[in-house]
Amino acid sequence: MRATHAASLPTYDRTGVRRGLVHLGLGAFHRAHQALYTDALVANGDLRWGILGVSLRDARVSETLTAQDNLYSVTERHGDEAHTRVVGVLKGALFARNDLAKVIAAIADPLVSIVTSTVTEKGYNQDPASADLDVGDADVRHDIENPDVPRTTLGVLAAGIRHRPASAPLTLVCCDNMAGNGDTLRKLLVQYTSLFDTGLARRIEAEIGCPNSMVDRIVPAATPNSLQWAAARLGLRDEAAIVCEPFTQWVLEDRFAGTRPAWEDAGALLTSDVRPFQAMKLRLLNGTHSALAYAGQLCGLETVADAMANPLVGAFARRLMLEDLCATVSPPPGYDVTSYCHDLLKRFENPTLQHRTQQIAMDGTQKIPVRWLPALRESLALGIERPVLERALAGWLHYVAIGRDDNGTPLVINDPGAEALASLLRQAGSDFNAASAALSHRPVFGTQTWPPDFVERLAGHLSTLRHSGMTGLLSPN
Template sequence: MSERLSLQSLPAGMKPGVDPRELTVGIVHLGLGAFHRAHQAVFTERAAAITGETRWGISGVSQRSASVRDQLAPQDSLYSVLTRGLDSPAIQVIASIREVLTAPEDPDAVVARIADPGVSVVTLTVTEKGYRAVTSGGLDLSDPEIQQDLAGRPPRTVVGQLAAGLVRRAETGAGPLTILSCDNLVANGPFLRRLMDDYAVAGQHKMTEQLELARFPASMVDRIVPATTEADRDEAARLLGVRDEALVVAEPFLQWVIEDDFAGARPAWEQAGAVLTDDVAPWEQAKLRMLNATHSMLAYLGGLRGYETIAEAVRDPELAELAGELLAYDVVPTLTPPEGLDLTAYGTSVLERFANPALKHRTAQVAMDGSVKLPVRLLGTVRDRLAAGAGPRFASLAVAGWMVYVATGKDANGRELPLDDPQATRLREAVAKAGPGAAGLVDALLSVDTVFDEQLAADQTFRALLIEGVTSLQRR
C-alpha cells in the first residue's frame, strides 16, 4: 500500500498549481461530487495559478454522505484528476478545495459559510433531482424536505440552504451573492431564481431584499466524468507515487460557458479557458439535446442489450447509427447554433468522445434519474419536432428505451438493470397497472404527469412512435 496523498508526501514534480496554504475561501460549492472536482474546481485552480489570486479557495458541501469529506480530510483536501484520452493517461493534483462540509451533519455550518462576507459566489452541481422542482418548473412545495426547511429547521435542501444564507447575509451586511447553477437544466440560472422566489413567497421570507440583489447567471458545463474504480486508483498511485482515495477520472475535453452576470467579484475563469457570454442558451441547448440526449439513448438501448459501458454501446454499429440519426434528423433541426459552433462537427465529436475506450462510463450510471433527465434532454426535442409537423422517430425511440428499461428490469443476458430514480416507486406502480402489450406500457408511463405533461401525453403521433419503439425493443 502506497503512502497516502498529502502536502508532505506529494513528490515535488506533482505539486498543485497553487499553494493550498495560501488560499482563503471565496466560493461555496453545493454538491461535492466527482463532476465538480473534475470541472469547476479545475477551472478555479487554473485561474488562480494564472492570476496569482488567493481568495478563491472552495468550501465544498456534500449534500448527503460524509464519504468525500472522509476521503479528502486525511489528504489536506488534495485530490487528483486522472485524464484518460487516446494517448497515455495524465494526472494532475488539485488544491482549490479547502474544506468539506457535510450538510446532514452540520447544516448550520453550511449556512454560516454561505453567509461569510469573504464568499461572493455559490456554485451548484446537485443533479436535476436536487432542485426538488415540479415538471412545470416551480418548486415542489409538497416535498417533505422543503416543508421542513420552510418550518424553520436547520436547512437540508439546497433552496433552503441558499435562502437561510441570504437571510444571514442581510443581517450581517455581507453583500450581494452570485448563485451559479452548473447542472444540466434548461436556463439553469433563471430556473433556480424561480425556485428561490417560490420559496420566499411560501415562507413569507426575510430574504427578499438579498434575493433582489443576487444574480443567477446561466451556465453550460461539459466533461465526461465516469465513476472511479479501484483499478483507476491503482494506476493513479503508480503515476503519483502516493495513494489518492479521492481520485476522479475524466476525459481530456473540458468546457464551461457562463453568462456574464455577476453580483460582485469572481475568479478569472475566462483566463482558464471558460467562455463568458451574454447568451448561454444556444450553447446549452446544443449540449443538452445533442450530448446529453445521445448519452441517455445509448444508456437505455445499450443497457438493454447488455453493454456495461457507453463506449461498448456506441461501438455497436446499429446503436451508433441510431445515435447519429437522432442527432441529424431530430435534434439539429431544432437548434440555432451559437457563433463558432458547427452542429454537424459537434455531433461527430460527441460520438467520438463516447467511443473513448479509456472512459468506462457505465450505462447504468448514465441511466440513473431518467424521470428528471428525460424532460430536459429529450422531450423538448420531441415537442419541437411535433410542432413542426415532423415525427420525432429517433427521440421517441430513446424514450421508448427508457420505458422498456424501467419495465423490464433485466438486460438481454438476464442481468438486473437497477432502477435508480427519485420516482422509482411511482414508476413501478405505473408499470404494475399497465394494460397488455406495448400500448399498455406506453399509456401507463405516459400517465406519469411528473414526466410527461398533459399535452405531450395526449399527442397521438408521439404515442404511436412510442408503441412502435417499445414493440421493436421488446421483440429483441
C-alpha cells in the first residue's frame, strides 16, 4: 500500500515480525483498537507480537485484507482534525470456516501466548437470563458432538487449547462488552468443555489466564461515504479503511499466564481490578448508546450525532446518563465520573463519525440485559425509580414490537432473539399485559419478579408510545 503524505506508514520491517497473537473477530473495532496498541509496540522494536486475525462469521474482511497484503488504514477524526496511519502488524487474515485447521494450529502454537477476541456479546453462546452456557444452541450442540470441527468461538478456542502443549502458557483476553468478561469467558469455556472432555475443562480452569478487560473507542462500521473520504485522503482505495474517533482506552487486569505485550507502553492501563471501569463504560457509554440507538431509530435519526442534535433525543440521552445511570456506578477512587460523562456526551456529538443508530441497535436482546437491567434491578430493590431509564426500556420494547418509526417507515431489526419477544408484545391485548409479558420473558429478563408499581409505570409508557410514538414519550409534560 503506497499512500500519500497524509498517512503515517509502518517504520519497521514487516518480514521480521513474528506471530505472537491470535485475534478472533477481525472487525473494525479490533483493527482500530487492540491492533493499534500492538502496532505501537512493534514500531518500538518488539517484533514478537504480530497478529493473526481470524474472522468467524464473514469471509469478506479476511479476503479484503489478504488482497491488500494485510495492510489497512485508520483515520482518527474529529471535525476538521484528522490523523491517518497505515497499520502493518497483521501477519495474516483467515476465515475460520475455510481455514479451520490453520486457526486451530495457530492457537496451539507455543509461540502464540495471547488470544484476544471481539466477537460481540452473542458470540459466546451465553444465555442472557442464566448467564450460563446456552446448551440448547444448535452450534453449541454441534461443537459438543464434533469438537474437532467447531463452529463457535468457544469451540475454536477449546480445539486450539486441546492441541497445545501443556507446558506452553496461554492467556485469553476477551475484549467484548460483558461485565467480568474474562471471568465469564473462562466459566463458559469450562462449562462447554466439561460436556465432552473433563480433563480439558480442568486444564482451562487451572492453567489458562483470563484477565478481565475494558475497551473504549467509538468505531463505526465502514460506509461507502467513509471509504470514499479515506480514498481521497490516502490517494488510493483502501477497502478496509477505518474512520474512528481520536479517543481510545484499554484497561486490563494484570493476570496473564505467561509472556504478554507491554501494552502499557502504548497507553493501556494495567490494574488489579477492572470492574469499576467496566461498570462505568457498560452503563454510561454503552447504556446511553443503546438508548440513543432505539430513540434515534424510532424518530428517524440515522446517526448518533443526529440523535444528539435532536432537541428531544439529545436531552433524553443527557438526562439518562447524568441523572439515572451516573447514580448507579461506583467509580474508582479519585475518578471524576461527572467529567467522564460530559466527555462521553461530547464524543457522541462528533458529526464526522457517522455512527449509525441501526448498527448500535443490533442484538438488543443480548445487550439490554447487560447494559440496563442490572442498574434497573439494583435501583428498584432500593425503592428508587429511574424514570429516564424506564422510558428507554419502554422505547426498546416498542421498537421491537412495532418495527417502524414514528413516521411509519419500516425499521431493519437485526436481532435473532427479537421476534419471540415481539410476538409476546403483539399478542398481549393491553399495555399492562404487554409490560407483564415482556418482563416475564426469561431469555431477556430472567426469572426474578419485577415490582408491580414498576410494571404499571412501564405499561403507562407503552401506552404513550402506542398513541404518540417516541416523540410523545420524550416530550415535556
